[in-house]
Structures are given as structure tokens and as C-alpha cells.
Amino acid sequence: MMEVLLALAGAVLGSLVTWLLGLGGSRRETKAHEDLAKAQQRLAEVEEERATWERRYRSLAAFAPAARLVGTSPDPQFIVIQASEPFEAVRLDYCIDTGATILSQTLSAASAKEIRLPINRDYVLGTFLKKFNGATQVADIRFRVHLLILGDAREVVLAARVEQDVPTGVLRVLG
Numbered sequence: 001m002m003e004v005l006l007a008l009a010g011a012v013l014g015s016l017v018t019w020l021l022g023l024g025g026s027r028r029e030t031k032a033h034e035d036l037a038k039a040q041q042r043l044a045e046v047e048e049e050r051a052t053w054e055r056r057y058r059s060l061a062a063f064a065p066a067a068r069l070v071g072t073s074p075d076p077q078f079i080v081i082q083a084s085e086p087f088e089a090v091r092l093d094y095c096i097d098t099g100a101t102i103l104s105q106t107l108s109a110a111s112a113k114e115i116r117l118p119i120n121r122d123y124v125l126g127t128f129l130k131k132f133n134g135a136t137q138v139a140d141i142r143f144r145v146h147l148l149i150l151g152d153a154r155e156v157v158l159a160a161r162v163e164q165d166v167p168t169g170v171l172r173v174l175g
């Protein structure tokens with residue numbers, strides 16, 4: 001009889017231990033499920049971040065602004081910049097033909113796919129006087145426009161020639 005009671009007590013104790021171990025396993029299983037859910041959430045966030053960087057890279061890679069001179073002297077003249085993506089023009093440098101900046105103008109243009117920048121005649125004159133050929137009254141200059149696209153700095157350069165009409169002193173910017 002004692003053996004039966006011991007066997008019964010052993011069975012009850014075994015069942016209790018198995019049940020308690022199952023609870024611990026259930027807790028570990030719950031923790032594993034929570035960790036898996038967190039990992040899946042982080043994976044989704046990383047994938048979204050990767051997709052954002054890929055879109056940014058494709059936009060930057062495709063960004064090829066084109067600049068041209070519009071208007072004729074003595075009327076106002078403009079530098080028109082067009083691109084496939086919206087951009088901001090932040091500064092316009094007036095440079096001699098070597099690329100050295102003579103004068104700079106800070107710009108405050110809104111973000112757009114096309115921007116018209118007025119040419120400052122006084123800045124053209126200042127640049128012309130640094131480089132002109134006295135015999136021909138001609139100087140080759142460059143307009144360097146500093147751009148921002150998606151927070152990335154870029155430049156576009158427009159080469160031009162400045163000619164001075166000696167009798168009138170009027171400067172003509174030719175693109």
C-alpha cells in the first residue's frame with residue numbers, strides 16, 4: 001500500500017513539475033514571439049528606410065539641370081535653369097573664365113523645376129573689368145549657380161561672353 005501511495009505521490013509530483021516546466025516554456029515562448037514581432041517591425045522600418053534612400057538616390061542620379069541665358073541687352077536678362085526634379089537656387093557666382101569667383105549673390109528662390117534668375121548688371125560689370133581684353137573689349141565669364149536638391153548641394157555653370165560697345169559703354173551678355 002505504501003508503494004501505491006509513493007507511486008501516486010510520484011505521479012502527482014511529476015505532473016506538477018511538468019506543469020510548472022510548461023509554464024516556464026510558455027513564458028519563454030511568449031518572449032520569443034515578442035522578440036520575433038519586434039524584429040519583424042524593425043525589418044519593416046529598415047526596408048522603408050532603404051526604399052526612401054533608393055528613391056533619393058534615383059532622384060539625385062537623374063538630376064541633370066540645364067541652364068540657358070534668356071533676353072538681350074540692354075533689356076533685363078535672366079539665367080533660366082530647368083531640371084526634372086524640384087530644386088532650390090541658393091547662390092549665384094559671377095566668375096572669370098578660369099572659374100575664380102569675382103562676386104557672389106545670395107538667392108532666395110522657392111523650390112521648383114524651373115527657376116529664372118535675374119542677372120545683376122553691376123556684378124557683370126565688376127566681373128568684366130577683372131578679365132576684359134582691352135583691345136577687343138571682350139571677356140569670357142561664367143555664371144555658377146549653387147543648387148540644393150533633396151538636401152544635396154549641386155552646381156550648374158553657364159559660360160557667357162561679355163562684349164562692351166565702346167561708344168555707348170553698354171555691356172552685352174551673350175550665351
